[in-house]
Structure formats: C-alpha cells, structure tokens
Amino acid sequence: MPSMPERTETSVVVSPEQRPNSWGFGDGQAIPWEYAPAPEARDIVTLKERYGLFIGGRSVPAAGGATFTSIDPSTERPLADVAKASDVDVDKAVRAARRAQRRSWGQLSGRERAKYLFRISRILQERAREFAVLESMDSGKPIKESRDVDVPLAANHFWYYAGWADKLDYAFPGRVAKPLGVAAQIIPWNFPLLMLAWKIAPALAAGNTVILKPASTTPLSALLFADVCVQADLPPGTVNIVTGPGEIGMHLATHADVDKVAFTGSTEIGKKIGRGVAGSDKALTLELGGKAANIVFDDAPLDQAVEGIVNGIYFNQGEVCCAGSRLLVQESIAETLIDKLKDRLSTIRVGDPLDKNTDVGAINSKAQLEKITELVASGVAEGAELYQPACDLPERGYFFRPTLFTNVAQSHRIAREEIFGPVLSVLTFRTPDEAVEKANNTRYGLSAGVWTDKGSRILEMVSRMQAGVVWANTFNKFDPTSPFGGYKESGFGREGGMHGLHAYVRLEDR
Amino acid sequence: MAGTNGRNGRNGADSRIEVRKTYKLYIGGAFPRSESGRSYLVSTADGAPLANAVRSSRKDVRDAVRAAHGAFPGWSGKTAMNRGQVLYRVAELMEGRRDQFVSEVAAAEGLREARATEVVDRAIDRWVWYAGWADKITQILGSANPVAAPYFNFTIPEPTGIVGIVAPETSSLLGLVSRLAPPIVAGNTVVLLTSETRPLPAITLTEVLATSDVPGGVVNVLTGRKKELVPVLAAHEDVDGLDVWGVPDDLRVEVEQLAADDIKRLSRRPRGTADARFDWLDDRAAERPEWIAAFLEMKTVWHPIGV
Numbered sequence A: 001m002p003s004m005p006e007r008t009e010t011s012v013v014v015s016p017e018q019r020p021n022s023w024g025f026g027d028g029q030a031i032p033w034e035y036a037p038a039p040e041a042r043d044i045v046t047l048k049e050r051y052g053l054f055i056g057g058r059s060v061p062a063a064g065g066a067t068f069t070s071i072d073p074s075t076e077r078p079l080a081d082v083a084k085a086s087d088v089d090v091d092k093a094v095r096a097a098r099r100a101q102r103r104s105w106g107q108l109s110g111r112e113r114a115k116y117l118f119r120i121s122r123i124l125q126e127r128a129r130e131f132a133v134l135e136s137m138d139s140g141k142p143i144k145e146s147r148d149v150d151v152p153l154a155a156n157h158f159w160y161y162a163g164w165a166d167k168l169d170y171a172f173p174g175r176v177a178k179p180l181g182v183a184a185q186i187i188p189w190n191f192p193l194l195m196l197a198w199k200i201a202p203a204l205a206a207g208n209t210v211i212l213k214p215a216s217t218t219p220l221s222a223l224l225f226a227d228v229c230v231q232a233d234l235p236p237g238t239v240n241i242v243t244g245p246g247e248i249g250m251h252l253a254t255h256a257d258v259d260k261v262a263f264t265g266s267t268e269i270g271k272k273i274g275r276g277v278a279g280s281d282k283a284l285t286l287e288l289g290g291k292a293a294n295i296v297f298d299d300a301p302l303d304q305a306v307e308g309i310v311n312g313i314y315f316n317q318g319e320v321c322c323a324g325s326r327l328l329v330q331e332s333i334a335e336t337l338i339d340k341l342k343d344r345l346s347t348i349r350v351g352d353p354l355d356k357n358t359d360v361g362a363i364n365s366k367a368q369l370e371k372i373t374e375l376v377a378s379g380v381a382e383g384a385e386l387y388q389p390a391c392d393l394p395e396r397g398y399f400f401r402p403t404l405f406t407n408v409a410q411s412h413r414i415a416r417e418e419i420f421g422p423v424l425s426v427l428t429f430r431t432p433d434e435a436v437e438k439a440n441n442t443r444y445g446l447s448a449g450v451w452t453d454k455g456s457r458i459l460e461m462v463s464r465m466q467a468g469v470v471w472a473n474t475f476n477k478f479d480p481t482s483p484f485g486g487y488k489e490s491g492f493g494r495e496g497g498m499h500g501l502h503a504y505v506r507l508e509d510r
Numbered sequence B: 001m002a003g004t005n006g007r008n009g010r011n012g013a014d015s016r017i018e019v020r021k022t023y024k025l026y027i028g029g030a031f032p033r034s035e036s037g038r039s040y041l042v043s044t045a046d047g048a049p050l051a052n053a054v055r056s057s058r059k060d061v062r063d064a065v066r067a068a069h070g071a072f073p074g075w076s077g078k079t080a081m082n083r084g085q086v087l088y089r090v091a092e093l094m095e096g097r098r099d100q101f102v103s104e105v106a107a108a109e110g111l112r113e114a115r116a117t118e119v120v121d122r123a124i125d126r127w128v129w130y131a132g133w134a135d136k137i138t139q140i141l142g143s144a145n146p147v148a149a150p151y152f153n154f155t156i157p158e159p160t161g162i163v164g165i166v167a168p169e170t171s172s173l174l175g176l177v178s179r180l181a182p183p184i185v186a187g188n189t190v191v192l193l194t195s196e197t198r199p200l201p202a203i204t205l206t207e208v209l210a211t212s213d214v215p216g217g218v219v220n221v222l223t224g225r226k227k228e229l230v231p232v233l234a235a236h237e238d239v240d241g242l243d244v245w246g247v248p249d250d251l252r253v254e255v256e257q258l259a260a261d262d263i264k265r266l267s268r269r270p271r272g273t274a275d276a277r278f279d280w281l282d283d284r285a286a287e288r289p290e291w292i293a294a295f296l297e298m299k300t301v302w303h304p305i306g307v
Helices: A006-010 A087-103 A110-126 A128-139 A143-164 A192-205 A220-231 A246-253 A267-276 A302-318 A331-345 A366-381 A432-440 A455-464 A497-502 B058-077 B080-096 B098-109 B113-133 B137-141 B174-185 B200-211 B226-235 B249-260 B289-293
Strands: A053-055 A058-060 A067-072 A077-083 A175-179 A182-186 A209-213 A239-241 A260-264 A283-287 A293-296 A326-330 A385-387 A403-406 A423-429 A447-451 A469-472 A505-509 B039-043 B049-054 B151-159 B162-166 B189-193 B219-222 B241-243 B265-267 B296-304
Touching: A053 A087, A053 A220, A067 A128, A077 A220, A087 A182, A087 A209, A087 A239, A087 A246, A110 A128, A110 A143, A110 A192, A110 A220, A128 A143, A128 A192, A128 A220, A143 A192, A143 A497, A182 A192, A182 A246, A192 A209, A192 A220, A192 A260, A192 A497, A209 A246, A220 A239, A246 A267, A260 A267, A267 A283, A267 B249, A293 A302, A293 A432, A302 A331, A302 A423, A302 A447, A326 A331, A326 A432, A331 A403, A331 A423, A366 A385, A366 A423, A423 A432, A432 A455, A447 A455, A455 A469, A455 B296, B049 B200, B058 B151, B058 B162, B058 B189, B058 B219, B058 B226, B080 B098, B080 B113, B080 B174, B080 B200, B098 B113, B098 B200, B113 B174, B113 B289, B137 B151, B137 B289, B137 B296, B162 B174, B162 B226, B174 B189, B174 B200, B174 B241, B174 B289, B189 B226, B200 B219, B226 B249
Parallel strands: A182 A209, A182 A260, A209 A239, A260 A283, A293 A326, A293 A447, A326 A423, A403 A423, A447 A469, A469 B296, B162 B189, B162 B241, B189 B219, B241 B265
Antiparallel strands: A053 A058, A053 A239, A067 A077, A175 A505, A385 A403, B039 B049, B151 B296
C-alpha cells in the first residue's frame, strides 16, 4: 500500500521562536542522541496461515469459507487470513453457547468454575511473551505496553474473577446471584486481549457462556486465546469467538437467544446497539467513548503532572477511550507547563511497536489514521495552534506524530469529539468553578484527572466531576479490582471489581 | 367524589354540599393545571365517574423536567442522613392522612376497605424502609479496592441525575411509592407519570410531599395519556434515566429506542413479570436495594500513596 500523503502535510516545521525552553533534552525539537534498535524477537509467535472461528471448542471455517486478512499496521504487511463469519456462523456460535450453558458450564459449581479460570490466568502468565508480541504485531501498540500492561492485566483479571466464582453469595448480600445465560460480547481494537479478559472473566465466573466478537482489525490475540481455552480443557462452547465485520456484531447483539449484551466501543455504535435491543429482556452494559479533562492547578507538582499528561494522552497512541485528551491548565502556570510539555514531547520515541524503546507505536488502521488526520486538520482550520515534535516516522505503516494544540476553544471539534489518537487539546481556566464547568461540558463522562497538592481540593473536584473514573495526581491506571465505566453518554455498567459481576447476574430473593 | 358525609342525608334541610377537590399537577413544588387546559374523566374500578384529572401536554413534561433539573443540586447535595429524615417525614404525614388514602385507593382500584388499608399501610411502611437506606446504600455499594500498586482506590455511588418514572398502571399508590422512593433516596430528582386509569391517589400523595420537607422540584407528578407523554419523556435529553415499569407493551420498543439515543439508564420490570400481576405486598419482591442502585453511578477514584 502507498504511504499516506497526509504524513508530510502534518509534519510541521517549528520556527525557533516557537520552540520551548529546553531543560536539556534537545531544544524541544530533536533527541540529541540516537537509540540503537532494541527489537523484541518475533519468533516466539508462530502465526498460522489461516485462522478459523472458535465454536463449540473447535476451530472451524466460516460457513461460506470466506476470509479476511489481518495486517500489521506498522508495516502494512499481512499477518494471517482469518475466517469471516456470517449470520449463519453467529447462530451456530449462539447454539453452542446455549448448549454449554445448559449442559456443561452452567451445571458446574462455582468452585469448579473458579479452577478453570485460575487455569486460564496461569496459562496467560506462562504464555505472556507470546501474547505480548502477537498483540503488538496485530494492533501496533508498543511492546513495552503490551508486555507490561495489557497481558499482565488480562491474566490478573482472570485471576481476580476466578476467586469470585464460588463467592457470589458474598458479593450480593441478601440475594442469590444467578447467571443471565448466554452473553454476546463485542470488543474494540485498542486493547484486544485486555478487553477480552474484561468481558469473559466476570461472565464465566458468574456461570454464563459467551460469544465474543473481536474487532475486525485485531482478531489474532482472541484466536490465540481460543488455544488457551483448549489447553485449559474448558468445556466446549463455554467460550466462542466469531471474527468478521461489524454487521455480525449487530446480528449477535440482537439474536433472540442471547440474554446479555456487553459492548465496548464508540458511542455511535453503542446507541445503535441500544436501539437494537430495545423492548427485549436482554441485559445491556455499554462502555463507550470519552473526552476526558485532565485538570492541572497552579499548586500541582508540575514535573509529575507532565509525566501524567503524557501518559494520559500518548499511552497506546491515544487510542484509549479514557485518554486525557483535554488538558485544562490554570492560567497562571499555562506557559510554564506547555513549555515543559513541548520539551517532553521531543523525547517521545515513535516507531516500531516491537522495539522495546518505543513509546508511541503505529495507529491501528488506515481508517483510524485518516480520522485522526482529518480531525487534526480541523483543529488547524478552526484556529487552534498546532505543535508536533520533529521526529522521524518509519517509511511504511500508519504513524502519527504526538500532537499538541494550544489556543483551543471549547467549541472546536478537537475539544468536543473523541479523536482516539495522540492529540492533546490544551485549554485554560482561572477558578475551580470554571475548571469544573469546562470539564463537565461534554456529552461524555468516562474519566477525568486532577493535579493539585491540596487534598481538600482533590476531594471537591472528585465529587463535582461527572466521570466514572477520576485519577488524582495520576492518570490511566487500571486494575482488576477497580471498577471502570462511564457517566452520561460514556455508557453504563461497570467492569472490574465486585461491581463488574453485577453486569452478569440476575438477583433473586433468597 | 361521591359524598361520604351523611349527617342528615343528601336532601335534608341542614345537609351540607361537599367541597370537592380539583386534582392538579405537581411541578416544582406548585400545583398548576396543564398549560394545555385539558382534562380527562377518571372513573372507579367499576366504572363510576370519580373526577376530572389533568391531561398533561408535552410542554408540561418539559416544565417538569426543568423543575427536576433545578432541584437536583440541592437534593443530591444534602447529607444522606438528611435525605433519610425527609423521606421518613413523608411516611409520618401519610400516616395522618391514612383514611383519605384508604378511601381513594379503594375507589381507584376497586378494593374492599380491609385490603385497601393493607395496601396503604404497606405504602407508608415502604417509605420507612427506603428512608433508612439513605445513609447505608453507599456502604453497601461502595468499596475500597485493593489494587496491585501503591494507590488508594475507592468506589462510591452518586445519583444519576433526572429520572423519569412511568408508574405502574395497576397499583396506583403502593406500586408508585415502591418505584418512586428508590431513585429519590439515592439523591435523584424525578418526573413521574402516574397510572393513566388510576391517577388520583398519586395526586393526593403530592399534597403530602408538598407539606413534608421534600423540596419543590424533587418529585414532579404528571397525569395524562401515556401514549402522548411517555415518548416525550423518553426522548428528553435532560432526562438521564427512565423507569419503564408502567410503559404499555405496545409502546415499549419505541420508548426504549428513544431512550437509547442518549444512553439513558433503564430500569425494567424483572424478566417475565406482568405489571397487573406483580405482588406489591410481598416485601421480599418489592423492596430491593437493586432498585436504588439502578439510578446510581459508580465513581472510582485513584490517588498515589507515598509520592
């Protein structure tokens, strides 16, 4: 595929007077030293030429034999062919899940379910590097993150919910928790394995069986997970994985024999799914988009805040629903903070996801790169001031420079729309009231950040911000024990913690 | 309403003409008529005319939502204990009007007096049960989370915001109280559409609310045609959650689709439950902390330890 023409257009040459005051990392424009390549070996992953669907415990081709190709977004080269499911295959997967729920998985005691989930967690730990490398190849995320965040958190998630499987009575005092039945689960491409774990672990712990549909650009770690299910001797049909386009996701969500729908993805699709299940008795949880405000007060520890801001928006290329994409800085420190940020941006290493030094990897797909490019162009057109460090991008693959906009108005598209890319919009405020008003001035409400040394102010801001997760003096932290999910149009229901179980049970009188 | 005062019979020389009540709406703590000037005739369960109830309009729904919106910061900002005391006060004042509620429920639902008394008593007790939850639900639903890193991490429930309630059609008072108390004890403010065919006990309840310490706008009550009003409520973008218990079956798909357009939280009847057959006198079935949780948002907070 040809490389993106937009790339040269978005690379902005910054004039000397626009450069930040350096504190020693290279004049804000170029890293003054070279990093030797530190590639992670790919040979731990044995890619199959062709992957089937995982239905009833076996890998099967799609009914018509159709396939699609999953590519490595950092090289644009094909990785493998994957079965392209149709509605017929989805129906088959739902039947397999129903059968397992009635006859095998649904009949097991919590104690036995727990042991299977512990097994899965252990196998993920044992095969951690294989998963990390495959995840980075298929999604474009830096190996540093897949290795240290995605895969260990996924394993921990199974571990955490394993222990709940035989303790459900203690999670819902005075109630008996029964499984809902068959769960349809649709996940996005930004954290493929981790989102799989967030969906499957609590569902199985509560005694449900599942049909999981991974995103069409990142199916491979889910299909490798199918192998883990086989290794763990999980009863066939307990976990089913169907790969293919978005339409089969809608067919799955609205299938008459599905009791529960869990979706993570865009607010737009979330609304369609909500309409699709309207009037049915299906239980629904949605984890949707975000446009988080990250608020920095004048008494914040600035250097820590800079690290938190960078982690907040450039982690996983900014392809994070809870990314801190709107930086709200108190006016008195805005100049200093922006200088420090620009300087820090110059040390971010963009490139090969499999290189252990890489901070920002490849954008997940051509379509996503185009969306980011278009929104960044709108920021420039609407009058915001663009800043990008002068870093070299690889010749091939979908890459985008870490981007920072100053002079952003609340009405700008880059301050309102979820970009899902490494693009930070900086706004300023004078008083805490103004910060709260700007932070909440969005249809989203997934996450927020606040940076200040004053404890009482943290608690005040925490209680006034309409967001499901608030990070105080930190950002983008996740843990299986910690409930995650949105306010307002960022969705409803929680994943993680005791609260995550609630999405997969029906409560009855004792 | 049919005269119950019978000192000397209807036509006696010193007979007294009863003062009848005009049933109005309850919006923002006031008792307006509909801006539309419309009404509809309400009858007893066996068909005798009872009174004219207000047939609210779309504009009334919008006014009620605005009132609920205005009341939200104050109500959600009260201490939990204070909210509990306010709801308990509703029970106190209902107790004082017990006989009135008994005769109204008996007329509306066609119940014998003993049964109607049981229903009213249970409605009063239900306020007491939910009032007690105000300062406990956070401890039941909240959590301190042992994350695997040096952070203090906790989760607390907060009210969702403005909740629309489509009240049960059959149980005009007990069912309504059972659906109304949970969202407001949580700190939400409410726009409630009463039973279409049995709206009168709900209006009498608003007279109790107005004279208890429930601030104006926390509960707003409309009567009228569900077909006309429910879609307006479901589509209103300032309504954050919707209790669809009393939505007629033929409206349910449309209403839930409208609610999906801005990701409203829905609270539905338990699977397989029919409104007309639900036993509101069964405390185990009708008193549920989950119904409070239906309109609570969980907020998780992280803070580093040691740096």
